Amino acid sequence: MKRIFLSIVPLLFTACVSKPNNIEPIKNFELDSYLGKWYEIARLDHGFERGLEQVSANYSMREDGGVKVVNKGYNQKEKEWDEAIGKAYFVDDRTTGFLEVSFFGPFYGSYIIWELGKEYEYAFVCGPSKKYLWFLARTPYVDENMKKYFYARAKEEGFDLEGLIWVEQ
Numbered sequence: 001m002k003r004i005f006l007s008i009v010p011l012l013f014t015a016c017v018s019k020p021n022n023i024e025p026i027k028n029f030e031l032d033s034y035l036g037k038w039y040e041i042a043r044l045d046h047g048f049e050r051g052l053e054q055v056s057a058n059y060s061m062r063e064d065g066g067v068k069v070v071n072k073g074y075n076q077k078e079k080e081w082d083e084a085i086g087k088a089y090f091v092d093d094r095t096t097g098f099l100e101v102s103f104f105g106p107f108y109g110s111y112i113i114w115e116l117g118k119e120y121e122y123a124f125v126c127g128p129s130k131k132y133l134w135f136l137a138r139t140p141y142v143d144e145n146m147k148k149y150f151y152a153r154a155k156e157e158g159f160d161l162e163g164l165i166w167v168e169q
Contacts, residue, residue: 017091017100017108017109017110017128018110018128018129019098019110019112019128020112020126020128020129020130020158021130021158022157022158023112023114023126023130023157024114025092025096025097025098025112025113025114026096026097026113026114026115026116027095027096027097028095029094029095029096029097029113029116030095030120031067031094033120034059034113034116034120034123035059035060035061035067036058036059036060036138037056037057037058037138038056038057038058038059038123038136038137038138039055039056039136039137039138039139039140039167039169040055040056040057040073040134040135040136040167041122041135041136041137041141041142041147041150041166041167041169042133042134042135042147042150042164042165042166042167043055043133043134043135043164043165043167044131044132044133044134044159044160044161044163044164044165045163045164045165046131046132049073051075051076051077052073052074052075052082052167053073053074053076053167053168053169054072054073054074054140054167054168054169055071055072055073055074055167056071056072056073057069057070057071057072057136058070058072059088062087065089066087066088066089067087067088067089067099068085068086068087069085069086069087069088069101069103070083070084070085070086071083071084071085071086084103085103086101086102086103087101087102088100088101088102088111091110097112097113097114097116098110098111098112098113099111099112109127109128110126110127110128111125111127112125112126112127113125114126114157115153120138121137121138121139122135122136122137122138122142122146122150123135123136123137124136124150124153124154126159130157130158130159130160131160133154133159133164135150135154140169141169147166151164
């Protein structure tokens with residue numbers, strides 16, 4: 001549990017809390033419906049998650065009104081689980097899917113939910129630039145049509161999908 005997301009620091013130092021061009025966070029967001037476990041279906045490749053499989057995120061309430069974030073993934077090469085615990089807070093109001101997240105002290109990065117299933121069954125999330133993209137779902141597997149839909153929507157929004165990884169669950 002040593003390495004997961006530890007190199008996210010450069011993202012947090014350089015990006016702070018901003019939005020990529022043409023990406024808008026969803027409105028009418030309901031945090032209570034979003035809380036709980038999510039599975040990472042796909043992501044753009046980054047050092048802080050490189051080599052991780054079975055990646056999940058669990059969101060719960062903090063006593064201060066923020067969100068506790070627990071990211072977990074299995075490092076096949078090291079044969080061990082990695083975990084990172086962070087905190088998130090709304091950037092605007094609580095009905096907009098735009099949060100700032102920190103795993104390291106006072107440094108925050110953007111967490112933007114730009115598409116969300118009607119039943120909160122999937123979420124398309126990005127960071128402060130189009131170099132950071134995740135496809136999350138409530139189940140560890142989604143059907144091929146949903147994968148194709150995500151790919152098409154991400155491409156439509158201008159994400160470079162050359163480094164896209166479909167996560168082994």
